Amino acid sequence: MEYPQFMQDLPALDVPYGEDQMSTRVVRSDQGLVVYFTVHKDVEVPEHSHGPQWGALFHGTIELTVDGETRHCVPGDTWDIPAGVSHSAILKAGSRLMDVFAEPDRYPLRK
Secondary structure: OOOOHHHHOOOOEOOOOOOOOEEEEEEEOOOOEEEEEEEOOOEEEEEEOOOOEEEEEEEOOEEEEEOOEEEEEOOOOEEEEOOOOOEEEEEOOOOEEEEEEOOOOOOOEOO
């Protein structure tokens, strides 16, 4: 499953992973940030916390640990991470997912 061309044409984010590891496309408003991720190589996201986050997995698999509880997500799974709760993830190559952040400036746009 590829994202349609109009989504591929959306801006990218400046995230701490190279384009060879993960591609991003973003829709931003004053109220939040919607990020579409395409994972090219396995990526480990270290434990961290921030404002509220909601997400959904479209393709592939991820391992998500929220507040010490790990779950293996498959397409169709969603997650809701409250503000300030520690979480980490292992994103498997080939995965496509969406995260929605309550913080519109969570990541800067890539220039």
